[in-house]
Amino acid sequence: MMNPANVVSMYGFVATEPKGNTTPGGALRCSFRIAVGKGRKGDDGREVADFFTVVTWRDTAKFCQNYVRKGRLVSICGQLTTYSFTAQDGSNRTEYQIEAESVRFISSGNRQQSEAVPPPPAPNDFQEVYDSEVPF
Secondary structure, eight states: OOOOOOOEEEEEOSSOOOEEEETTTEEEEEEEEEEEEEEEOOOTTEEEEEHHHHHHHHHHHHHHHHOOTTTTTEEEEEEEEEEEOOOOTTTTTEEEEEEEEEEEEEEEEETTTTTTTOOOOOTTTTOOOOOGGGGO
16 A cells, blocks of 8 residues: 655746745745646636745755746745635635745746756766666
């Protein structure tokens, strides 16, 4: 039987500038939103997207505060979390967010500069390994 896992991996364009703060316990926290396209266009001809709140902590938060900017294409991996609260109008609400453990750049620029960062060169000492040689 497989154990359930809460793993989220997606990529999208950063939709808001990251906002950082420090918790009363001293942990650095940074949040921003990403837009993830649905692969189709709406009635107005524009791409339809979902928007997700991404929260990062500690070193990842520091990286996001220093380098992540609106318009950048990023890949995120983490967990989907929920929290409930009472809104100003008195209604109970639940919101979802992604607590990202890693945030990586997919492109070197913003949406207008969509050239991908080239992969690193392959090492010269690459040796092919066959399935029968793998010990697991």
